[in-house]
Amino acid sequence: MIGRFAPTPSGYLHPGNLLCAMLAYLSVRAQGGRFSLRIEDLDKARCPRHLVTQAIQDLEFLGITWDFPILYQSERQEIYQAAFDLLRTRAEIYPCFCSRADLHASLAPNRGDTVFLYPGTCRHLGEAEIAERRKGKRPAYRIHVPDTTVAFHDRIVGPFSASLADTSGDFILMRADGVFAYNLAVVVDDALTGVTEVVRGNDILTSTPCQIYLQDLLGYERPEYAHIPLLVDEHGERLAKRNQVISLAGLLKLHTREEIIGALAYACGLLPENRPATLEALIPLFRWSAIANSDFHLPAGFLPAASSM
Numbered sequence: 177m178i179g180r181f182a183p184t185p186s187g188y189l190h191p192g193n194l195l196c197a198m199l200a201y202l203s204v205r206a207q208g209g210r211f212s213l214r215i216e217d218l219d220k221a222r223c224p225r226h227l228v229t230q231a232i233q234d235l236e237f238l239g240i241t242w243d244f245p246i247l248y249q250s251e252r253q254e255i256y257q258a259a260f261d262l263l264r265t266r267a268e269i270y271p272c273f274c275s276r277a278d279l280h281a282s283l284a285p286n287r288g289d290t291v292f293l294y295p296g297t298c299r300h301l302g303e304a305e306i307a308e309r310r311k312g313k314r315p316a317y318r319i320h321v322p323d324t325t326v327a328f329h330d331r332i333v334g335p336f337s338a339s340l341a342d343t344s345g346d347f348i349l350m351r352a353d354g355v356f357a358y359n360l361a362v363v364v365d366d367a368l369t370g371v372t373e374v375v376r377g378n379d380i381l382t383s384t385p386c387q388i389y390l391q392d393l394l395g396y397e398r399p400e401y402a403h404i405p406l407l408v409d410e411h412g413e414r415l416a417k418r419n420q421v422i423s424l425a426g427l428l429k430l431h432t433r434e435e436i437i438g439a440l441a442y443a444c445g446l447l448p449e450n451r452p453a454t455l456e457a458l459i460p461l462f463r464w465s466a467i468a469n470s471d472f473h474l475p476a477g478f479l480p481a482a483s484s485m
């Protein structure tokens with residue numbers, strides 16, 4: 177099996193990202209599989225070099241190792257273009273001239289984002305109309321989704337199904353500035369790198385049906401999915417609410433590496449008590465059945481007091 181961690185370093189990795197990386201990694205090592213790191217810097221302007229470097233260093237510091245060269249999405253435009261061209265022969269893909277709000281809809285979702293259901297405005301434009309509009313604006317490209325329900329089994333969530341028409345509508349494959357959308361890139365990369373297990377935050381759960389739809393069109397195998405719950409503080413409060421950027425460097429002012437790993441393993445149910453641990457020592461303990469399917473509560477005292485931030 178092959179697993180992966182695929183961060184978008186548009187900020188420092190936060191405790192939720194670190195835990196996601198840990199679980200993706202532990203699952204791979206516990207199954208004797210191989211691990212891959214992919215930097216999702218499709219939108220290069222949002223992922224400055226120093227944040228990419230820092231993310232890689234943070235993962236190395238935790239003890240995560242990978243078995244393939246690191247993949248950078250910003251270097252894979254031709255590969256996405258080939259998949260896009262193939263999709264055009266297998267589905268209806270149409271130019272969309274709607275506003276910049278759609279740029280938002282082309283990125284990986286974050287919890288709390290408003291779900292943007294595209295009403296199909298540009299779906300029925302005629303050739304002449306398209307030619308006319310092209311003079312004033314470069315279009316984005318959307319895929320026309322059928323009114324079908326996509327169902328899959330998630331290692332944590334269990335059975336999940338959603339209708340494409342109700343969760344995404346016709347979704348973006350390429351932005352007007354030529355950047356390929358998250359959903360297309362992630363599907364292509366996972367398939368071409370042989371990924372068989374996808375572990376990521378459950379803020380992405382509702383994008384998974386779009387991705388499965390693309391996999392089916394492209395003739396790709398479907399990986400196993402594990403969408404992990406949100407990490408919250410000891411009061412159940414979202415971390416972003418009390419503290420925008422608690423980076424690994426910030427945590428290391430308060431705790432050792434082993435204390436951080438142990439607290440995260442405790443928060444997700446892998447350790448029965450909050451005690452220091454190394455990743456290596458957690459490998460034999462890892463099993464998906466231990467991972468809770470409800471918000472992961474960090475132990476008291478793990479985060480800096482809100483007032484000190």
Ligand code: GLU
Nearest residue numbers: 182183184216284362376
């Ligand atoms: N790059 C996405 C993020 O950081 C995750 C994508 C994925 O794991 O499929 O939110």
